[in-house]
Amino acid sequence: MKGTIIKGIAGFYYVKTDDGRLVECKARGKFRYDELTPMVGDLVEIAEADGKGVIDAVLPRKSQLTRPAVANITQALIIFAYKDPDINLELLNRFLVLCEYNNLNITVCMNKSDLNAGQNDKIIEMIKSAGYDFLSMNADKGIGTDQIKEKLKDNITVLCGPSGAGKSTILNSLAGRTLMETGVVSNKLGRGKHTTRHSELIEVEDGFIVDTPGFSSLDIDFIKREELMYSFPEFQDFIGKCRFTGCIHHKEPDCAVKEAVEQGVINPIRYDFYIKMLEEITDLRRNKR
Numbered sequence: 001m002k003g004t005i006i007k008g009i010a011g012f013y014y015v016k017t018d019d020g021r022l023v024e025c026k027a028r029g030k031f032r033y034d035e036l037t038p039m040v041g042d043l044v045e046i047a048e049a050d051g052k053g054v055i056d057a058v059l060p061r062k063s064q065l066t067r068p069a070v071a072n073i074t075q076a077l078i079i080f081a082y083k084d085p086d087i088n089l090e091l092l093n094r095f096l097v098l099c100e101y102n103n104l105n106i107t108v109c110m111n112k113s114d115l116n117a118g119q120n121d122k123i124i125e126m127i128k129s130a131g132y133d134f135l136s137m138n139a140d141k142g143i144g145t146d147q148i149k150e151k152l153k154d155n156i157t158v159l160c161g162p163s164g165a166g167k168s169t170i171l172n173s174l175a176g177r178t179l180m181e182t183g184v185v186s187n188k189l190g191r192g193k194h195t196t197r198h199s200e201l202i203e204v205e206d207g208f209i210v211d212t213p214g215f216s217s218l219d220i221d222f223i224k225r226e227e228l229m230y231s232f233p234e235f236q237d238f239i240g241k242c243r244f245t246g247c248i249h250h251k252e253p254d255c256a257v258k259e260a261v262e263q264g265v266i267n268p269i270r271y272d273f274y275i276k277m278l279e280e281i282t283d284l285r286r287n288k289r
């Protein structure tokens with residue numbers, strides 16, 4: 001029988017089988033899975049006896065994130081709020097790059113539309129100009145959740161974004177019941193009152209969702225200088241059209257990407273962010289020598 005690991009606690013894995021049951025499973029010795037330790041999100045083959053299961057095989061992973069530690073995530077909903085908290089534009093762009101780097105389908109959701117007074121119009125324009133799907137929502141009133149539901153089928157979707165943006169509120173609204181604690185962030189500790197320590201997949205609309213705690217910073221420094229450009233979808237039409245092969249669209253002359261910025265085709269906020277990341281990555285490399 002095949003299934004998906006939706007939760008792992010203390011050596012047990014909870015597998016949602018393809019015929020719709022939840023089976024508590026033990027793993028076999030690690031070596032049996034070619035060095036893979038089963039993780040949440042894994043597609044597995046299980047054998048059952050007396051209502052208990054054993055994981056026989058872990059199927060090849062399509063992706064593997066570490067924060068959250070979940071395999072086979074296909075889609076990200078990047079959740080920010082119009083206000084409370086204010087948008088950290090750099091953090092938003094870091095989320096975009098990180099999700100893009102992991103080949104996830106991306107939708108940006110701006111929550112708390114009840115607090116929208118047009119203060120983020122430039123940011124929304126930037127998001128749309130980069131080609132991303134954009135949704136405006138008011139999660140605590142359940143407004144906007146239907147549009148999200150349409151995207152869930154057959155996906156494992158991660159909800160990510162800063163603390164307080166409304167991720168858990170959105171998940172509760174999607175699930176139609178309170179699964180996640182929501183509330184004001186305890187500012188001293190910088191984390192929510194009920195930080196979840198293990199990741200769990202929640203089944204909604206023929207797909208799975210995983211909530212994450214809010215992040216206030218994100219490392220994207222492991223991306224190589226030469227490959228950073230590929231995590232900016234709006235650059236793709238121009239890559240390869242520059243005068244120099246191997247152009248990283250920084251200080252080179254006759255650069256098609258920079259021309260697109262000048263002509264207003266590529267949003268300058270995104271280009272400036274690209275340069276900032278590029279310089280950060282370059283500095284880091286230099287310091288390591």
Ligand SMILES: Nc1nc2c(ncn2[C@@H]2O[C@H](COP(=O)(O)OP(=O)(O)OP(=O)(O)O)[C@@H](O)[C@H]2O)c(=O)[nH]1
Nearest residue numbers: 112138139163164165166167168169182183192214
């Ligand atoms: N005004 C307003 N408040 C909202 C809305 N959605 C959620 N909130 C409130 O925002 C606060 C934070 O919501 P959470 O869902 O806990 O935020 P979170 O993103 O899960 O935060 P972390 O778990 O800390 O990462 C709660 O007090 C919610 O009631 C909304 O649409 N409008």
Ligand SMILES: [Mg+2]
Nearest residue numbers: 167168181213
């Ligand atoms: Mg939360």
Ligand SMILES: [Zn+2]
Nearest residue numbers: 242247249255
């Ligand atoms: Zn160039």
